[in-house]
Amino acid sequence: MALGRIEDERKLIEKIVGGDEQAFSVLFFKYLPVLQIFATKFTKSDDAAEEIIQDSFLRVWLNRDKLAEVDNVRAYLYKYVSNECLSYLRKKLKEDRVIDAFTAKQQNSHNNTIETINLNEVTKIIAIAVDKLPDQRKNIYQLSRRDGKTIPEIAEILNISPNTVKNALVIALKSIRIQLDQHGIVFFFPIVFFFLKIK
Numbered sequence: 781m782a783l784g785r786i787e788d789e790r791k792l793i794e795k796i797v798g799g800d801e802q803a804f805s806v807l808f809f810k811y812l813p814v815l816q817i818f819a820t821k822f823t824k825s826d827d828a829a830e831e832i833i834q835d836s837f838l839r840v841w842l843n844r845d846k847l848a849e850v851d852n853v854r855a856y857l858y859k860y861v862s863n864e865c866l867s868y869l870r871k872k873l874k875e876d877r878v879i880d881a882f883t884a885k886q887q888n889s890h891n892n893t894i895e896t897i898n899l900n901e902v903t904k905i906i907a908i909a910v911d912k913l914p915d916q917r918k919n920i921y922q923l924s925r926r927d928g929k930t931i932p933e934i935a936e937i938l939n940i941s942p943n944t945v946k947n948a949l950v951i952a953l954k955s956i957r958i959q960l961d962q963h964g965i966v967f968f969f970p971i972v973f974f975f976l977k978i979k
Contacts, residue, residue: 793847842950905960
């Protein structure tokens, strides 16, 4: 990587560490193609690869303060995705399921874009999904997305640990994504959770 590109990426990381969601989206789409190929080869499943990448980037975002210490962002992201792939394989093996059964995926499912989705419908679906969350998880989600509170701030407000907040957000966002999937809406992680705010 050229020196100029390295400096540009460092500036991007600085913005992400500072909570810049648009900068994080840039990072996501920059590395999405190579990570998707890697995860798909690892799991032999397009569907699993998509979920693994979204979960990996979600955890990277929630632990974005650690990015300040990362020298090689590409390797750092590959590590996250590799760990999620291994967790996926262990889970499927434990359940005695054949991993190859998950390779079938309708190609058109990846063609949904932000332009073709009725955002009012999506907003309603997300609102319903949020309303179904357990009280504490719902409260944590709303403090984060509606009120713009950071993880440490939420932890202090609710008198719980930052890790509890992170885990609650991960589970909440997964629940919302499942609701969207059930309605035939396929989104990549940053679009849904960074650019579509629930007021």
